[in-house]
Amino acid sequence: MEARVHDDPETFRPLAMPLLAADPVRNTVLLTAAESLSADSVMITLHDGDDVVGLVTQVLPYPLVVTAMPIEAAELVARTVHGVRPQLTGSSGVVAHVEAFNAAWTELTGATATMQFGSRLFRLGELVPPKVDGRARQAAEVDLPLVTKWRDAFMAETFPEEAEAQAKRRPDSDGVIILWEVDGQPVSYAGARGPYAGMVRVAPVYTPEELRGHGYASAATAAVSQWALDQGAEHVLLFTDVANPTPNRLYPRLGYEPLDDSVEYKFSN
Structure with a gap:
């Protein structure tokens, strides 16, 4: 799997939107975030050959959203995010994905992860x-x-x-x-x-x-x-x-x- 960092929302969105739109309910927060991206956002797509298989993004001042990250890519994503946002303030998303990313991030950086709140999607x-x-x-x-x-x-x-x-x-x-x-x-x-x-x-x-x-x-x-x-x-x-x-x-x-x-x-x- 390969991680690609983007610095322009106009190059990120065409890759991200088909993946997000394939499961709009689960990706509802990410679809909203995609509309608010700017040059200072974290925008990373994950590729398996020619296929986009995942992504993470952060719109400041909010945390990194990892719901669309394949769990097995957590270490790759943590390393890639650290390269562009070493002072990452937090993470959010579906529980299993956040837990996988947090484990990789805290191992890499020595940071402490403290839960702020939990939510349930209906x-x-x-x-x-x-x-x-x-x-x-x-x-x-x-x-x-x-x-x-x-x-x-x-x-x-x-x-x-x-x-x-x-x-x-x-x-x-x-x-x-x-x-x-x-x-x-x-x-x-x-x-x-x-x-x-x-x-x-x-x-x-x-x-x-x-x-x-x-x-x-x-x-x-x-x-x-x-x-x-x-x-x-x-x-x-x-x-x-x-x-x-x-x-x-x-x-x-x-x-x-x-x-x-x-x-x-x-x-x-």
Whole structure:
């Protein structure tokens, strides 16, 4: 197997995209990352003769994503990454692939790998909307201050290390936002991105703490999932925090089925 380093997204994408598109569900994060590549990204393809058989990439400031790396290539990938990004900050992806890369990386560099969080990928089967008081509507420009406030609260609660960067983006800049209302007042919201490569990814889902416990998040999630289906999505996906039992119980009731577990690690010397 041969590893090739690329310094231009325009040469990397034509090699990477067919491989990623062949399994868009498992590679959903990588497909998103491929749209954000720049000259300072890590872009490595793995070749077996004329065939592209794997890849890894890193879009700063995020970790290296190794889901599409063949496990048996872990040592080769670690050496190659070290040549272009010796101060790699972390790794992420499907558990078995991350564990293989981390073993090779820590052996090579002497770094310590510390897990930051784990997530679970779900795919929608048959949608089962809950029976919850209220109605759904798509957010409008007038809702932007409220949605921004809720988005920032979600990020601070769930991904505090990314909250500042996300706060600079408009919540509706690359997807749709569905509000769930009761008596004309928004009580929860769910966002979605796509369709892309036949996929829509649902995120974020947020209900203010004082309004939780009424099924509003379930209703908003079901509504945005129906929106995704109406757009022609072949796959409707979402991620949960493995350590949070509430969403891991909630989403299967709506028809979501668990697939892969992923992890993110931080490296330190």
